[in-house]
Structures are given as structure tokens and as C-alpha cells.
Amino acid sequence: MTWTSYPVPMIRGTVRAPGDKSCSHRALIFAALANGPSRISGLLEGEDVLRTADAVRALGANVEHLGPGEWRVTGVGHFLSPNAPLDFGNSGTGSRLMMGAMAGFGLRAELTGDESLQARPMGRILDPLKSMGASAENDEGGRLPLTFVGSDTLQAIDYALPMASAQVKSAILLAGLNANGETIVREPRATRDHTERMLRGFGAEVDVKRTPDGGREIRLRGGQSLTAMDASIPGDPSSAAFLAAAALISPDGEVLIENVMSNDTRDGFFQVLGLGSMGGHVGAEEAGEAAGERIVSMSAASAPLKGVSVPERLVPSMIDEFPILGVVAAFATGETVVSGAEELRVKESDRIGAVVAMLQANGVEAEERPDGFVVQGCGGPPPGGGLVEARHDHRIAMSALVMGTAAEAPIRVDDISMIATSYPGFMDDMRTLGADIRDD
Numbered sequence: 001m002t003w004t005s006y007p008v009p010m011i012r013g014t015v016r017a018p019g020d021k022s023c024s025h026r027a028l029i030f031a032a033l034a035n036g037p038s039r040i041s042g043l044l045e046g047e048d049v050l051r052t053a054d055a056v057r058a059l060g061a062n063v064e065h066l067g068p069g070e071w072r073v074t075g076v077g078h079f080l081s082p083n084a085p086l087d088f089g090n091s092g093t094g095s096r097l098m099m100g101a102m103a104g105f106g107l108r109a110e111l112t113g114d115e116s117l118q119a120r121p122m123g124r125i126l127d128p129l130k131s132m133g134a135s136a137e138n139d140e141g142g143r144l145p146l147t148f149v150g151s152d153t154l155q156a157i158d159y160a161l162p163m164a165s166a167q168v169k170s171a172i173l174l175a176g177l178n179a180n181g182e183t184i185v186r187e188p189r190a191t192r193d194h195t196e197r198m199l200r201g202f203g204a205e206v207d208v209k210r211t212p213d214g215g216r217e218i219r220l221r222g223g224q225s226l227t228a229m230d231a232s233i234p235g236d237p238s239s240a241a242f243l244a245a246a247a248l249i250s251p252d253g254e255v256l257i258e259n260v261m262s263n264d265t266r267d268g269f270f271q272v273l274g275l276g277s278m279g280g281h282v283g284a285e286e287a288g289e290a291a292g293e294r295i296v297s298m299s300a301a302s303a304p305l306k307g308v309s310v311p312e313r314l315v316p317s318m319i320d321e322f323p324i325l326g327v328v329a330a331f332a333t334g335e336t337v338v339s340g341a342e343e344l345r346v347k348e349s350d351r352i353g354a355v356v357a358m359l360q361a362n363g364v365e366a367e368e369r370p371d372g373f374v375v376q377g378c379g380g381p382p383p384g385g386g387l388v389e390a391r392h393d394h395r396i397a398m399s400a401l402v403m404g405t406a407a408e409a410p411i412r413v414d415d416i417s418m419i420a421t422s423y424p425g426f427m428d429d430m431r432t433l434g435a436d437i438r439d440d
Contacts, residue, residue: 002387004412005404006436010252013433015243017235017260019044019069021422022194023291025052025093026170027231029101030202031073032056032063033177036228038202040071042259042290043233047421048091055098058082059109069233077225078105085110085145090117090392090421093167096125099148100171103134104178106152112145116392119143125171128159132175156181156222163343164316166191166265169218177204179222188215191316192265197292203227214313234261234290238320239423241269242398244300245324246433248273248280249331249381249406253302255433259287262294268310268318269325270298277308278332307334307377315340323399326355329375330364330382330403338372354389354396361386362403362411385409394418398426405435412440 024044029052031038043049045068053071057063059079064072079102086109088095095111099122102109112118123142130136133154139146156179159172169185173195176183196206196218203226207219240257247253262284274282281303284296307329310318315338318325322344329336344351356373359366363383365376384407388400397416404411419426430437 002412002414002440003401003416004410004438004440005401006410006438007384007407008405008434008436011246011250011405011433011435012252012254014256014258015429015432016258017240018423018425019233020236020261021046021049021238022093022192023198023233023261023293024049025097026194026198027233027291028052028056028073029097029174030198030226031228031231032059032061032075033077033101034075034202034226034228035077037072037074038228039230040073041232042069043071044236045069046424047089048094051087051089051091052094052098055086055088055094058084058086059102075228079107081107082109085112088113088117090114090418092117092120095144096122096167097170097174099125099129100174102148102150103129103132103175104152104154105150107150109148110145111148114392117144122146124163124165124168128157128168128172129175132157132179134175154179156183158184160186161188164189164191165343166195170195173199173218173220176220176222177224177226181222183220183222185218186215187218188213189313189316190214190216190265192263201231201292202229232290234293234295235259237261237263237266237270240298241321241324242402242426243429243433244270244273244282244298245328246402246405246430246435247300248303248305248328250302251406253300255300257298257300260296260298262296265317268314269321271314272308272310272318272325273328278305278328279303280305305332305377307332307336307375309337312340319343320395323351323355323358323395324402326359326366326373326375327399327403329377330359331380331406332377333379334377336375336377339369340371342371351393351396354391354393358388358396358400361388362407381406381408383408384411387412387414390415390418392418394422398423401430401437
């Protein structure tokens with residue numbers, strides 16, 4: 001069913017950021033691997049995270065839903081072979097991290113997912129796990145569906161990531177928990193570090209060192225047991241990005257977003273917006289801590305925007321925000337250039353192609369490049385009036401709906417059902433701020 005976002009004169013108000021998706025996945029997995037009961041509050045109850053909850057339950061953990069965002073997970077320190085296939089729906093994070101978590105146990109598990117997930121490459125995860133002693137059967141070209149086979153004699157590895165990927169890093173570290181020896185992961189550029197932070201919270205020893213070339217070296221000793229804990233999930237900066245962007249491009253925008261995680265491996269989008277780059281009015285006030293992460297209240301307001309060349313060093317810290325950056329760039333004056341972001345080709349969609357198609361459908365001059373895209377800003381509201389194909393990608397759908405709030409003409413999206421995978425409260429929050437989004 002097509003949904004339409006209509007231009008509105010203002011975007012104003014206060015909303016609370018939903019729980020961070022990356023931290024929610026990890027909290028469920030780590031709690032399931034720990035010994036004893038862990039209480040999790042503020043969990044994002046989107047479809048992707050609920051698939052991970054179902055998976056750890058099927059692998060032997062006791063998972064209880066206590067109330068909105070409140071969960072108790074009782075782990076027994078290991079995973080068992082599930083009785084039925086593990087269906088991860090659209091969740092690349094859940095499926096990839098779970099392969100790492102299962103690798104150190106002598107189990108067999110069938111993994112599957114929806115059409116979008118089955119098209120996404122798993123070889124980058126499977127290759128290092130296979131070198132540690134795990135294996136996979138029936139994996140056509142390193143893709144789901146497949147049968148994953150863990151090993152209780154897993155061996156540690158010293159692995160240099162061929163690309164900056166928090167998912168690959170995290171899968172290897174999770175496997176390393178139950179491997180013989182010390183697992184070392186060397187990343188060429190620093191990626192989101194929620195796995196390292198949360199592992200420490202659950203009692204593991206993780207050593208992280210920065211390297212002279214701007215990367216990091218992470219070491220984890222095998223044979224460590226996790227200890228149950230109470231975890232509070234911080235707000236998702238990737239979800240907050242849509243709300244902030246809506247304020248920035250609005251004719252009269254002023255938004256306060258509460259409970260946003262502030263982590264230097266996730267703040268590239270806000271750096272590009274506000275630190276003298278695009279000229280956005282973005283601010284933050286300290287608001288405490290959750291799960292070892294700094295929390296801020298973030299403000300965003302209307303501002304004249306200018307195009308920018310995104311520094312490649314910031315790409316890993318904003319990998320999920322490039323669709324909404326493309327929208328902001330469409331309203332800016334001048335050219336915005338994204339490069340070094342080839343990882344976007346293997347997200348829920350080919351996001352480079354999807355972003356460019358979204359913009360072109362609404363009268364914005366944009367072009368694909370192998371590792372990014374270029375947007376010629378309209379110096380104000382773009383024409384709009386187009387139909388955007390979401391391509392099973394929640395971030396494309398949300399970006400298009402945000403663009404419609406301030407374009408010259410309404411913008412339609414062919415399918416928004418997948419928004420529930422990461423931000424089930426998106427429509428309610430946008431309407432709270434004044435958006436006019438209707439089911440046509």
C-alpha cells in the first residue's frame with residue numbers, strides 16, 4: 001500500500017529516541033550466553049530484534065517479555081541445536097552476530113530469512129569462522145538459507161578485516177569467547193564498538209588499542225564466561241538522525257530528541273551536519289549513561305545548508321545514515337560527495353542505487369559512483385512529487401517520508417512495512433512533530 005508524506009509548515013516538538021538496535025541485538029545475545037538471569041530495559045521491540053529474541057530462545061535461553069521494553073533473559077552459558085530453522089526475517093545484524101555466537105558450540109542450526117536477507121552476502125562472516133573450525137552446508141554462494149555447524153574445539157585466529165565492518169568484527173569476537181587461544185581482530189578503520197563495551201559489561205576482558213594508521217586492534221582471550229547483568233539500552237542515534245533531519249530541512253523546525261546515545265563510532269552524521277560542514281544547527285546536552293554509553297539530549301533546528309565532501313574517515317561511523325544524508329544534501333546549496341562507502345552496496349538494498357533513485361524520482365540531480373554518490377543540492381526544497389521504491393529497505397522508506405515533509409510536492413513510498421524492523425514508532429514520532437503522512 002502506498003503512503004504519502006505531505007509538505008508541512010513546521011516540524012517542532014520533543015520526542016524520545018527508541019532503543020538502539022545494535023545494542024538491543026547484542027544485549028539479548030550476551031545475556032543468552034551468560035550464566036543466570038539478566039534484566040534488559042529499553043529494548044527496541046522492532047521486528048529485527050524480536051527475531052534475535054526468538055533465536056536465542058530456540059538455542060536454549062529462557063526469554064521473558066515483562067512489559068514494554070522490559071525483558072528478562074536467563075542464560076545457561078551455552079547454546080544447543082535448535083529444533084526448527086532460525087528465521088531472521090530482514091535482520092543482517094541478528095543473523096551475522098548469531099553465527100559468531102553459535103560458532104563455539106557443537107551444534108547444527110538452519111538459518112534463513114526473507115528475500116532481502118537471502119540476497120545479502122554472508123561469506124565475509126563465514127570465511128573467518130570457517131578458519132576457526134566452524135562450517136556451513138548448503139550455502140549457495142555464501143548466502144542464506146544455510147546450515148551452520150559450530151565446533152566445541154574452535155581455534156582462535158589473528159584476523160585483519162578486509163573492510164571496516166562492525167558485524168564481521170563482532171562475529172569473530174563472539175566466536176573467540178569459546179575458542180582456544182587469543183583471538184585478535186585488526187580493523188583498518190574504527191567501527192562501532194558496542195560489542196567491546198558490552199562484553200566488558202557482561203564481565204569479559206577485552207583489550208583495544210588504536211593503531212598508527214587510524215585502525216584498531218582488539219584482543220580477546222578464549223574460554224571466558226559471561227556474567228548476567230542488568231542492562232539499560234540507550235537511544236538509537238541512527239533513528240534520531242531522521243528526526244533531526246526533519247527539523248533541519250523544515251521551513252520552521254525545532255526538535256529536541258531525548259535519550260540519544262553519543263558514541264564516536266556512531267556520530268559521523270551529526271559531525272557532518274553540524275561541525276562547520278553542512279552548517280546545520282545541531283546541539284547536545286549531557287543526560288547520563290546507559291550500558292556503558294554516554295547519553296545526550298539532542299537538539300536540531302532549521303538552518304541554511306551547504307554541500308560537503310564527506311571525509312572517508314567518518315564513513316564507518318555513519319554507514320546507516322547515508323540515505324537520510326542524501327535527503328539533507330538535496331536541500332543544501334552546492335554539491336555533496338560521498339566516497340569510500342562501498343559497504344552500502346550490501347545493506348538491506350544496494351543503498352547507493354536506492355538513494356540515487358529516490359532523489360532522481362523527486363527532481364534532484366544525483367549520480368551513482370562505485371563507492372558512493374554525488375548530489376547536486378537544490379538550494380532549498382526539491383521538487384518532490386515522485387514515487388519512491390523502498391526496495392525492502394527501512395531507511396530508504398523513512399528517508400523518503402522525511403523528504404516529503406519539506407519538498408515542494410508530496411512524496412509517495414510504495415511500501416513502508418519494513419520500517420517496523422528498526423523503528424516501529426517512527427510514524428507516531430513524526431506525527432507528534434507535525435508531519436502529515438497518510439495511507440493512500
